[in-house]
Amino acid sequence: MKKIDFHIHTVSSVSDREFTFSLSKLNEYISSREIDGIAITNHNLFDLDQFNQIKETVPIQVFPGIEIDVDDGHLLLIADGTELADFDSKCKEISAKIPADNDSVSVTELKFIFPDLSKYILIPHYSKKPELSDAALAQLGSTISAGEVASPKKFQYCLKDRESLVPVYFSDQRIDENLIDFSVRQTYIDCAVIDFSGVKICLQDKNKVFLAKEDGHHFFDALASGVKLSTGLNVILGERSTGKSYTLNQIDKTFENVKYIKQFSLLERDEEADKKRFNDLLTRRQSLLTQDHLKPFKDVVDKMVSVDLEQNERAVDRYLLSLLKNAQESEKSDSFSSSSLFNEVDFSESDFSGLKSLIDSTKNLIENTEYRDLIEEHVELASLKSLAVALMSKYAEETELNLKKRFLNDLIGNIKKGLHVRSAITPIDDVDFYMIAMNRKKIDKFDDVAKALKQPCEIQRKDIQGFKVVATRKPFGGAQELKNMSGRRTAFSTAFSSYSSPYKYLIRATGRR
Structure with a gap:
């Protein structure tokens, strides 16, 4: 997670009130608000000498930019900083066309001065006065990266509206030597490093912009080799035999309680196959008598497999988190x-x-x-x-x-x-407390029934031609005994460690965790 402010004024122009820029105040602002990247966006002008001074002095990434009066609205245009002389020249053309406070350029004129707008980050005033008109937004089209809003509430509105631009919330602050109260209007983006292309990609994705640090994802060291992972979704890309499976195996060895679905294993899993495996388990090395004896319990097991206690707990956690967030907001x-x-x-x-x-x-x-x-x-x-x-x-x-x-x-x-x-x-998540309570009762009752079934007893006794055929029931003595009965090569030691807790054993035996 990185914190950025791409709307900062350091030069007083005809569109601004008078103020005296202070480099020390800028450093103080960056330090106090723990900002990772800024853009200098003065009204209709770009001061190259001052920008170079700022870039050499501040300890974070600084991008060159300009806030342009386009028609009746404002547009932030930010460059990557690799061609400063060319950018400075183009900004001088803008300054020449907007000599007074009520002047502006059209979108056509903007495109003439900046022929390839896709090279830049474009952020119009969106839900913030003076807004760029719908016609201007349509003309700029896909070259727009995000839209600047005026409040956290409007930020949330835009996040939820599929038709809205990706919202950003910036300070629009004049770095005056007399500045005391620093703005708290900044935006968090979900990226590891502040570079132009990475920032631009984040600003085009509503899932990567946040108002609070805790709302986003974080990176952490996963392996001793230096591999970093995100707390969000991670995707490993690579050609054949480049180490993708090896990396996953190393992660599996490094961390505990990992649910590792190995390559191709999902292709073999379906409801009918699972049902067949269960039926095969019953019939293998068992008589018809044993199947008849276990059939009522099998029906119970089939129902209990669908009871997911962890999912219920996650639902309650989501409910509590949404309840707290609702109260905080x-x-x-x-x-x-x-x-x-x-x-x-x-x-x-x-x-x-x-x-x-x-x-x-x-x-x-x-x-x-x-x-x-x-x-x-x-x-x-x-x-x-x-x-x-x-x-x-x-x-x-x-x-x-x-x-x-x-x-x-x-x-x-x-x-x-x-x-x-x-x-x-934030709305409060729906949760079915009655269903969750019933599931807990089902688990308790299931445990009682399963423990009762494990009690040794004689199922049937028959005399056949002078021989006594006795069918008895008793609990398994160990994981190896269970494995031998199943006829499968799967290890049962992990599941068997929970044999005294029937529901936990069922969940582990079915491979859910």
Whole structure:
């Protein structure tokens, strides 16, 4: 993460108030605000001698620039600094065309003076007065890198609006010798080094500009060889046999608790293949009796595999972080965030599985002919039919209520999305606390059932031609015993270390962590 301010004035012009530049104040500003890169952007002029003096004195990267009056708005134009004489000459042409405060150049004139605008970083006043007109923005087109905004709230608006430019927030400060209160208006960009091309790329990506350091990513030393990684997404590029897999293997060895999906392993993973592997595990070296004995538990295991406790915890963490951020940004509250629907939660839909079972059971009693006499000895057929009608009416009512809830949830969701896009304040993430609590209860119950199943017992005993065939159940004694039973070459030692905690063992055995 690097902090930049690309809108700084060091020379008083016809468009500015009178002030006396101080190089020591500039150094003090850079030091106090911990800035990593600046651009000098005076109104309609460029002072080459002063720029060279600044560049030789300050300890950070300095880029040459100019703030140009274009039509009725302002445009920051920043160069890479490799051709200072040529840039100085072009800026003198701008100064000659704008001798007074109310003068300006057109986009056509700008393009004539700077024929290749793609060489520069162009940042127009966007949500900041005086704004560049829509017509001028359209003429400049893709040569624009970002748009300067006037407030953090407008910065957030632009980030959320897909049609808006990438926002930047700069000081627009005059470095006066009498300056006391230094501006806090700077922008963080997600890059490792301040160079012209890197900065330009960052300013064209909304995912790489931030108002706070903690919102972005950071680099850290990953390997002793000097490899650095980002806390965000990392991509290793290279031709065949250039060390990509070796680097990944080294990272896997260096760090603990790494989820390493090796090359081509994803190509072999699909739901049907996983199901087949589970079924093969049951049938291999097991009798039909064993399969029948474990079938009810297999159904439970299939359901528990989808319970992701870590994902639930991440959802709660996201909720708490968004809640804290929402509270911290209370001063940004606007009419959108004040709406009752801004943080509204969805209506929870009812589960009809119990009601469906009752209806099916009642229908079975009504339609059964084999035991009709026995049934009618205890319950009259008319009463059963009346019960069936009542249950189906209840089902219709609950279904209608669920449909209404679903419609309202869709409506609320669409309204919330619209409010979130237009508001500067961070919305509070939705989280289903009931589902999370139920998952924890499921895990507790699953652990109890699995531990009970591990208790040694005799499943069946048969006498066959003078021999006693006894089927027993007992827990595995070790990872090797489990491996031998599975018939697979996979190591079970890591998973087996959690054998006393059934849910943890299940997660590790299925390769989720």
